[in-house]
Amino acid sequence: MANDVKSFKQYAKEAKQRMKSGFWREYREKLEKETALAEQAGVAPSRFIEYYMKKTERALRFDCSKEDAFYEKVKKILDEEGEVTDVIGRLTDKAEFDALSYEQKQRYTLELSEHYRHALERYAAEKEFETFRKT
Numbered sequence: 001m002a003n004d005v006k007s008f009k010q011y012a013k014e015a016k017q018r019m020k021s022g023f024w025r026e027y028r029e030k031l032e033k034e035t036a037l038a039e040q041a042g043v044a045p046s047r048f049i050e051y052y053m054k055k056t057e058r059a060l061r062f063d064c065s066k067e068d069a070f071y072e073k074v075k076k077i078l079d080e081e082g083e084v085t086d087v088i089g090r091l092t093d094k095a096e097f098d099a100l101s102y103e104q105k106q107r108y109t110l111e112l113s114e115h116y117r118h119a120l121e122r123y124a125a126e127k128e129f130e131t132f133r134k135t
Contacts, residue, residue: 031049034048035049035052070091070119073091074091075119077090088113091112
């Protein structure tokens, strides 16, 4: 096994540590508090809970730095210019793309558009659910 791949035993050890440290108790308290705030702001509690669970799941994954870096690029584009028609072209790594064969370019573009779609969904959810805390 490679060094960056965790074993089942390592995952279990991390989960046990979270339980001992009170992570899940704090998670539950924070979830209840923020759900109440969301409900006061007119957000459906079930939708907010789903968003909060996804956000926590993303935070618990330790190998999501590449995904977060991509999301930050997408977020910057959306914050500065909104949704633009040439976003896939802006997100494409030109040097990597030029080195690919035709089939690989097609696959790269499809994968990039899928990553963009996920980032766009995350952006929309963050905008919807993070704004009520600022007001």
